[in-house]
Amino acid sequence: MSNKPSPSNWPKWFDPRRREAGSWAFILNRLSALGLTFYLFLHLIVLGTLAQGEAAYDNFLETIHNPLFILGELVVIVGAVYHGLNGLRVGLTSFGIGVSVQKQLFYITLAITAVVAVFFAVRMFS
Amino acid sequence: MINEWKITLKIYRQKGQEPPHYDTFELEVNPDEYVLDAIERVWAFRDRSLTFAHACHHSTCGACGMRVNDVEKLTCITPIRSVVANGGVLKVDPMRNFPVVSDLVVDLGSLYQRMDQVGHRSVLPLGEEPAPHPAAAPAPEDLQALRLADCIECGLCISACPVATTTPAYLGPAVLAGAQQHGLNGDLKLLELVDSDSGVWRCHSAFECTAVCPSNVDPARRIMDLRRQVIGARIARFFGRG
Incomplete structure (x- = not known):
């Protein structure tokens, strides 16, 4: 019968329609976690070019020095800041601290993340 | 008209x-x-x-x-x-x-069975369930009078929970709130049930349960409180006091 729980329903985690602020926080937390995990592997691959010598590494750095990769780095910074701050929020509320103001804590998390994003965007693109 | x-x-x-x-x-x-x-x-x-x-x-x-x-x-x-x-x-x-x-x-059968499993009480003394508004606080002489529990076992919180969508093993907000209402009180069986992959630690803090609850239960707050109870019970057992 329909509507039963199933592991195949996991894409529904990312459906924000008709959801409350807590779910948006949950969805962004999962997306940023997946993004950071992906970046970690990418980072290790990049560091692996060091094993091919200084020239290979410098060559690689030359390649990624373009706006697209800088935008990618900005996304990583924003994702890390959000994930870290929301982690504090989840950590506090998980033990009963600030449960009644969890929405406000989420909005503060978003506001700080936005300020950090603008700060780094200006620095990285100017 | x-x-x-x-x-x-x-x-x-x-x-x-x-x-x-x-x-x-x-x-x-x-x-x-x-x-x-x-x-x-x-x-x-x-x-x-x-x-x-x-x-x-x-x-x-x-x-x-x-x-x-x-x-x-x-x-x-x-x-x-x-x-x-x-x-x-x-x-x-x-x-x-x-x-x-x-x-x-x-079919809400799984919910009802689990509510029984955690010892949720449908009726309990007024003094045990905090009043939603200070004005509704019972007089001291009425604290032992009985009232219906806030949870009406409608299942809305489980329907709204994104974690419950993927795993039928998850006890779900109503059941964990029921366990919190019952209290661990040295109940080892209940402790093992809620301190598990399918218990309090499966909750990912989406707070949808509390958002849709029509009956002042606030399951999210109760889950968080149950976590504190679980940690307290584990520490007590570690030091041989549980």
Whole structure:
């Protein structure tokens, strides 16, 4: 019968329609976690070019020095800041601290993340 | 004169193993009626094969939980004007995370069994369940008087929980709130049940349960409090005091 729980329903985690602020926080937390995990592997691959010598590494750095990769780095910074701050929020509320103001804590998390994003965007693109 | 709206009621239909579909009904309604009234009107005058659950019509029995325009609602206390505009579409689905029995009826058996398993009490002394408003606080001489528990076991919180969507093993917000209401109190069996992959640690803090709860239970807060109880019990047991 329909509507039963199933592991195949996991894409529904990312459906924000008709959801409350807590779910948006949950969805962004999962997306940023997946993004950071992906970046970690990418980072290790990049560091692996060091094993091919200084020239290979410098060559690689030359390649990624373009706006697209800088935008990618900005996304990583924003994702890390959000994930870290929301982690504090989840950590506090998980033990009963600030449960009644969890929405406000989420909005503060978003506001700080936005300020950090603008700060780094200006620095990285100017 | 009664203010009449025209709405389209779009109702989820599923019988047996047939694939689900929606039936639509054009209705004239008083916007101050409740969603359940509109569903009953369809059953009474349009389609007697429509199946839905209801009983008390005043949010005590918890039988009429459904998804109204994709949000979990107790339909007997959800005014039509709060969920649709004149001329709009009112979509009604059965709750998520429970097997559909027929149309809008789901099988809540797993919820009831688990509530029993954790020792949730449907009736308890006034002094044990904090009053929602200070003005409603009982007088000291009434603290032992009995009242119905806040949780009406409607299942809306489990339907709204994104974690419950993926794993049937997860006890779910109502059950964990029931365990918190019961209290661990040295109950090792209950401790093992809630301190598990399918217990308090499975919750990912989406807080949807509290958002949709129609009955002041605040399951999210209770889950967080149960976590503190679990940690306290584990520490006590580590030092040989549990």
